[in-house]
Amino acid sequence: MSLREAAAISGVGETAYTRGSGKSVLAMQLEAALKAIQDAGLSPKDIDGIVPYGAGVVAEDFITNFGIADLRFSAVTPMGGASCVAAIQCAAAAISAGICNHVLLVIGRNGFSGNRIGARVAQMPQFRTIAEFEMPLGAIAPAQLYAPMARRHMELYGTKSEQWAEIAVSTRHNAILNGNATMTKPITVEDHQNSRMISDPLRLLDCSLESDGAAAVVVSASDRAKDMAKRPIYVMGVAEGHPDSPSAITQRPDLTRLGLAKAAPKAFAMAGVTHDDIDVAEIYDCFTYIVMCQIEDLGFVKKGEGGPFVGDGNIKLGGRLPINTHGGLLSQSHMAGMNHICELARQLRGEAGRAQVADAEIGLVTGYGDMGDGSIAIMRRG
Amino acid sequence: MSDQVVAKPMPEPTPDTQPYWDGLRARKLLIQSCASCGKLRFYPRPMCDACYSMDSTWIEASGNGTVHSWTVTHHPFHAGFKGEVPYILATVDLAEGVRLNAQVRGIERDALQMGLPVKVGFEAGADGLNLPVVKPTG
């Protein structure tokens, strides 16, 4: 049995993305969830499964506020930034098993004004190994933990910071087209190169935002989605992958190989499509380097060829592989990639406004989290 | 006006990892070795992933290794390290086949390259805790 086309994205919803929401995390999640449910043409009482992002808010909060009489399924997929796309697999599996029909995926955070994302790491059980053995050395934040991966790639393959700058620049360009983005001022490669060094080789403009807001997605059984309010976006292939040495990057035999390298071939095989079939890709972008590394691990180019690929304009709107057409975590908002799922659905519905990729039919979305967990979903318009 | 001294993050050893930290206190870098099949593992943990034995012994690392990768931290992510930025953290492939992460002493950033031979040293920290550091050979 395969999850191929067992489920579809039927609704998406997002709050305004800000730095200073003045609202509770729960209130924002309810707002985004209600938007997604209404986008799907459903009532909150139709939701019979919930996979919340594993922080702060639980399924019970939605039962209470939505008055759901009989929630049949709840789970969390605790993989940091890989959680939201991994939750699509979780939802599709529950739907395929006949447990439920309409699963709500939701995240919300006061990542800027509340518990800053950069400070949350030490509190998470996934980081227990790092907390004992590396934080006492001064290796504390994700930028520091990921920088040796980026440096290793540079030394092995001649990858340049200026190539990562192209990711930051084109993502900012897309954010400006979006209309609901935190960063609205254009940047240049020079701006990137002049931005202050955070943890060499990662500069400020290689790093994602800390954001306030919420985003939600409804995943429905495909046989329901075909008769719902919006064009169904079918999940053709979906997978998660965990890297070697998943608790400590420094102990990984190949620092440049992420969990996505294990998941991507499974998702492409399930979907029955090739890389040339992908019209648009929303790629988890906590850091520019991580985007480039995933393009390699997805198989669009060989390991080591990601630098020239992103540096030569392939990832821009109108390029060979337009990515992060909403502005991503780098420039729209850090919603741990739920905003990437929302954007892929909009692209495949033809609702992406000024950033619309012409006639986008098939696309993919990835997640990346913690010490390199990966997730991927390949979707097509119905 | 004096800056308030903020404590650095301290390890909280478990019964599985205590011998590693005891080793550092004695200025020894200890690597865990499976008592059943001999496979080395690092960082310390309860089980051998080759044979599932939970019995282990400890060997002392030679201290010889080569640079694998590095980062220079400029942003003070933790108040306890605010006075030390910029500082270099390097991953070092030890001769025994495991990889160490530690701050670098006495090597300029521009001198770092993959494969550069280095030695492991020790540096006293708070509460009698010694931490490994990466030093030039010779």
Ligand SMILES: [Zn+2]
């Ligand atoms: Zn063993």
